[in-house]
Amino acid sequence: MRKTIKLVSLIGLLLIGIAGFRGSSNAQAATSKDIAVKALTAGEDHQLLNNQDRGLRLEVNLDVHSGMGLWGNANKTGIDQLSQAVSNFSTDQPKLAQVYFYLTAYKDKPLDEKAFSEMNDYFQALAQHHIKAVLRFAYIWDDANPKAQEPTTTTVLQHLHQLEPWIKAHRDQISVLQAGLIGSWGEWDGGARRRMDEKSILRTLLAVTPKDLPIQVRYYNIKANDVARSSADWNRVGFHDDYLIGNLHEWNTAGNDPNSAAWKAMATESKTVPVDGEMIWGVANASDHGGKLISAKLSAQRLAQHHFTSLSLAHNYKEDGQPYSMMSWQHQYINRAILDRLGLPYQPSWFKKSDGENVNRTWFDYIRDYLGYRVALTKANEATVNGQTTYQLTLKNYGFAAPMLTAQAKFVLLDKDKKIVAEKSVDNFKDLQTGSEETTNWSVTETNQTKAKYLAFFFAGYDGTGNRLANDMTFSEGYNIISTF
């Protein structure tokens, strides 16, 4: 086989040479060379945790009237609660936080300046922590007395119109917006859905939010019932599943039947819209999960199948000093044989040290690192014919989900000051599905090539912060440096 490949390569090179000879009277020699590409290995890949719009996320809350937290955090400000959460999970480097803004105090009246001031201050604190929001507005935090805190549909619609400019102004800090608003914790329980005009609320939410802002709904039937399939909004409505217990359950976003139409639709649609998830609280394992911890394997399979982009680390990890499922996952080691057997995606170098030796990883590592996208440059080639350079660059996604929250993705030539000399957009980047490759062919003029010092790749979400590829390469000023000239 190896001999055959060599022979084919030789013939290919000869043909390129002949073509170059025939195509030019000056008969400049054609050159082609592979650019060395190293995959990111174990021990180095924690650097990817800084990537945006993916991964394990915090959960925090704020009473927008008082500026205080809720439940166990009622004695501290929302901002202090955020700082505490960041500190508690610092080793996990979350770059997302699910932020609940409770509008409870305004259930009978318009939002006032105080509410917006608290929200502004809170988002300023988020920015200081370099954390983006998985944002949810809600009214009912006391699920024992839901009707006492429930607003009317009219009030919700009024608030949404008030919030429209605020959301627009903070768009760059919002990774996704969860529909929220209805029911306890904004989770759209059946009773609240019957009491409220859910279609009117969801359609208003879609109308007042930027068209590039993804909206997540709790159940698949919310999207199916309340969003017009023919509308552009259909393609920005994703999901959040707040009842992950490993085994399938009727409270899962698409129910508990993997053969149902809703289940299959979610599997398909989640290829293009973001999906957030959280397990039940660890303290609820006794009542809701037979006293058992939640299976890492079953969780990983579900997260992969429905292309989850984020997962709460507030739930079933370490709660009030008690260890739960995710702590156990840190003691359950896997290797590529297991993932192959289960059909789960992974980047081969993830199981390797830089010296090529194998390394074992844990289920916790796996879920942390493969939520959302994990994109690597797998091949790079530079060919020059008659002074014109053509790059052939292949990207591959190993993560559970496509990098659908990417706002820009491009190969660039940079000068010595990292100024862009030339660029080539990768138009299909945000559709790069799990296990898929995308090859970009880019021809660069001799002039631009001469000016260039670096060949690099840049991809970023809405706020323009560059993300890292899963490669062992220099990452500077948001650029993944592929080659230095």
Next chain:
Amino acid sequence: MKIKTEMQLLGLFVIILSGCYLVVSSRSIVVNATASELAPSSNLTPKVSASGVTGVEGTSDSNWSLLANTSNTQDVNFRKSDNAYFQYDYEEPVAVAGIRLTGWWPNGQGISNLTFASKNADGTWHKSDPIAIAWTSQGAGPETLQIALKTIVKAQSYRIYINSANHTWGDKITMHQLQPIVKQSQSAVTAPEVTFDGLAITAGTADNLVNNPTHHDIDFVPSNRQNSISYHYASSVYVDSLNLIGWFPKDQGVKTLTVQYEENGTWKDAGNANIQVPWKTPAGQAKEEPLSLALRNPIIASNFRIVINDYFASFGKKISMRLLAPNPIRVGLDMPAADINSVYSAIKNFGLIGTAAGEFQAQAAADFMANSQAIIGKLSAATDDQQPALKKQFTDEVVKLAATQQDHESELSLQNADLSELTPLKWLSDQQLGTFIDLTSSPSGATVSVILRLKNNQAVSGLTLNVPDQKYAPNQLRIFANVNGSWQSIYDDSLTWSADWFDDDSVAGQNVPFSSTVNTNELRIDLPEGRSKISELAIQ
């Protein structure tokens, strides 16, 4: 190694005794025994199917096989309709001694009544009477019950009909295991450990009650509290009768007794209370009388207790017997087969193929899987005499496979321990979760140590320890680094291994941080006394 030597001596002893029997026609008193094995080998692992049963909450038809997996801890969730059953089809006829059930929250969602059935040669099904399941746990469990059949049956297909279940939380039924317990073909049961409670032994030994080749009198004086004799077997056995030999039986023998067994920490009698011993020898007659005493209901357990309720006392307050023991038929894995299966399963589930250090060469791995499977298949039907040869064949396969691994740069040596022939030492640090070492401390009592020599001086700050089996996970480690020729302690603490870390799709592990980072080219890891299994030991 010590065990092996003892077994050889025991075998020699039995042969000598057998010779004595032939020469002088003296009868050797040994409890009759056959042995059983429930092995997950190819021909003893049934194909499980269902009728009238619908999987729910993540359970599908492909999950039924979990019910027949002796290590399964995963929920199998289902709903039943009328005449619901699971069917177990074996590749060839097997003898079945009982039913094993493992429930999770069993009093809330476990099976409460079942019927066992075996397929007759004419294709009809022979059903047992309905069997009520008495779970004791009011909590999560898991709770395992082993229900002995009235008689051992032999067939190729079996069914377990689910007549009813506990439905505290709806109509879902959840079980971890539900399977026939297969009787092994041959080989002897290891003698149980025998202890007295309330009885003061004055002649003979406790062991003589189960093995008394010299027909020695065993005399014991009862107390005023409960008087009982406990028998602890290494693994579960099926018992449907007791073996007794009395001497002057109606003058100094046991008159009535109760047979109990321990299940989940509780002693139960399964209806075997106050059984009268039907001695035939008249009182006052000096005669040795052997007796097989049938139990009202057979039992499967590993801990038994014979409570002496009443006794003949013609010669004073003293009981004298020459044999008093359960008549055991073993069920459950025997150790060689279990060891072989665990090595095979680990490589099958986690083995890495490739050319990096520790990886198996592809063809060698394929050959190993095929040849090992064949050996395991033969093991289930092998006689005692055949088993060592099969174990040797398996060991040879291990050696061949291990030879294809590119060695890791570190060197290993072992002190004061016997390493299983099935697990080469290099498997300790080959970066393979698919391999492990299985060692037992040597009888000398000296500390078991693994010495890890690194190629170069390295700064080491800790290690990751993976283990395949909670039962044999080291619960204590002392680690030393060789610094300038002397051993410097860098770790000395206990280790806790949670049951939650062990399942079929991962290998449990934990980081062991050293007290400080040290530069060294040699580490010594002291392991606790006894048996340890370690998958991987990777320095950081």
